Each structure stands twice: as structure tokens, then as C-alpha cells.
């Protein structure tokens with residue numbers, strides 16, 4: 127019973143308010159509203175903010191990344207880790223130049239709260255607004271949501287950290303290279319430095335890729351448990367995004383890293399589902415500021431309390447005992 131209690135899920139709140147937006151947990155309302163496709167399993171994870179728990183692997187990793195940026199850039203990066211995961215379709219897609227007919231906008235790929243608002247599918251949803259507000263160095267950490275299928279490295283709720291750095295012309299003029307190459311090489315240096323800070327020596331490679339909001343675009347992969355694992359996407363920000371935020375004279379880079387993927391490498395965590403565990407055997411292995419910890423696997427089954435009984439009366443035989451046990455446990459019990 128004690129074991130069962132430990133594994134019970136916390137009750138799901140009836141109404142949840144996030145960033146001033148109220149959403150109701152009412153299956154009937156939600157199921158009859160064709161513009162909402164957020165199931166209870168996802169709804170119940172809203173507001174948990176694993177990245178803000180200092181003893182959780184994701185919180186420990188986030189703080190270690192903050193340390194790296196604070197040290198390398200004398201605390202110039204402004205940090206946001208409490209922005210609402212409910213964002214508009216405009217913020218999530220239009221502002222980062224995702225084409226109107228792109229598949230990622232579909233109800234099949236994205237969780238819609240209603241026809242105009244979604245659960246952000248990346249932290250890039252906050253880029254444009256923060257640029258418009260005049261920020262030039264920032265990090266945005268948060269939970270993100272995608273209708274992905276689940277396996278050991280994919281989960282429909284995960285955490286990203288976005289980083290953006292804007293350069294003004296005096297920084298690249300006189301460097302001998304054009305603005306884009308200047309930003310691209312600074313970006314790669316910064317992220318290689320981060321990997322070095324977190325992992326020391328690690329096998330990694332850059333892969334060219336495509337994002338609507340950066341050009342050129344890259345992904346960084348790390349060799350982990352005999353496979354190449356994609357840990358982040360990044361690139362030089364599309365000029366159109368800077369122009370719309372009144373910075374057409376500038377150049378910028380941006381990255382979005384998968385916190386779970388990096389934490390899997392850092393702590394040797396073999397399965398992304400473990401991050402959601404409330405089992406003591408998981409949570410007790412991690413503590414604030416401890417980066418060198420390697421995860422120790424444990425049984426898939428809940429803890430089992432063992433008991434011992436004696437009989438002292440000659441009148442009570444072993445067969446009598448077996449009858450008593452079988453009377454309760456049925457044929458599942460094989461051996462005394």
C-alpha cells in the first residue's frame with residue numbers, strides 16, 4: 127500500500143491559470159471544442175516546470191549552462207525561465223517565419239488550446255518579442271510541447287533553452303570576414319565551449335540543416351550510447367526577423383537546445399521518460415550543483431517490503447501455512 131501511494135499521480139487541477147490565461151480541465155468542454163486537442167496526460171504536466179527545480183537533473187543542467195554564459199560573457203545574457211508556455215499561433219509560427227502551410231502548424235503536430243493559441247512547440251516562440259523589446263543577449267528556458275511519438279529520446283513534453291546574441295556592425299567590421307560568417311563562427315565557438323564546459327572531452331559533430339528562421343542552420347550531435355544524438359539546432363538569424371524588430375543593421379545568432387538530451391549525456395540517463403519520475407530511487411540521485419553524478423539504474427518495479435513470519439505451535443504445519451497464504455494470494459504464490 128505504501129508503495130502504491132508513492133506512485134499515485136497528483137490530482138489534476140480543475141482550472142489552471144498560466145500567464146494570465148485560464149484553461150479548464152473539463153473533458154466534456156474540451157472534447158466538444160474542436161479547436162482544443164490537449165489531452166489530460168499533457169494538461170497535467172502544465173506548470174510543473176522541471177527546469178526550475180534545483181535538485182532535478184534539468185534544473186542542475188540549466189544552472190550549469192547559466193554558469194558558463196555568466197563566466198564567458200560576464201553575466202551579459204538576460205535569463206527568462208518563467209514565460210508562459212501558452213503562446214499565440216503568431217508567436218509560435220509567424221514571427222519566426224514558419225510558412226502558412228507548414229506541417230508543424232497542423233493539429234496533428236501541435237497542441238492547440240484554442241484556434242489562436244498553442245502550447246509552444248519551441249522556445250523560439252519568444253525570440254521576436256524579446257528582440258522587439260530591445261534585448262541583445264538572452265536565454266529563454268521552458269517546457270515545450272509536440273505531438274511526437276514516444277521513445278527513449280522523444281517525449282511530447284520536453285524542455286528547451288533558447289539563446290540569442292545580437293552583434294552590432296562595429297563588432298564584425300574590420301574582422302576581415304562578412305557578418306554572417308562572423309556570427310556563424312562565434313556561434314559554433316560558443317556552443318563547442320559549452321559542450322566542453324559540461325562534458326569535458328566528448329565526441330561531437332556539426333550537421334548542416336534547415337530552419338525557416340536561420341540561415342545557415344546547423345545541428346550539433348553528440349555520440350551517446352553507441353548512437354549520434356541530436357542535442358540542439360542553431361544558426362544565423364534570418365535578416366527579416368531582425369528587420370521586423372528594428373535591427374536591420376545588426377546580425378545575430380540563435381540556438382535552441384534540448385535540455386533532456388544534454389542531461390541524458392551528462393548524467394548517463396538512458397531514457398527520457400525518467401525525467402518525469404517522482405520515484406525516490408530516481409530523485410534522490412541528484413542534487414543542486416552536482417554535475418559529476420552518473421545515474422544508477424534500478425528495478426522497473428516499485429519497492430517491495432519484505433516480511434518474515436514464524437510459527438511456534440506444533441499443531442500448525444507447513445501445509446496449514448500454505449493454505450493460509452494461498453487463501454489470500456491465490457495461485458500466484460509458487461514457493462514458500
Ligand code: FA5
Nearest residue numbers: 248250274280281284357358359360380381382384387
Ligand atoms: C527547434 O526547436 C528550433 N527552434 C531550434 C533552433 C532555435 C534553431 C534557434 C535555430 C535557432 P528542433 O525541432 O530540432 O529545433 O529541436 C531542438 C532540440 O530539441 C533537438 O535538437 C532535440 O535536442 C530536442 N528535441 C526535439 N524534439 C524532441 C522531443 N520530442 N523530445 C525531446 N527532445 C526533443
Ligand code: MG
Nearest residue numbers: 345356358359
Ligand atoms: Mg531537429
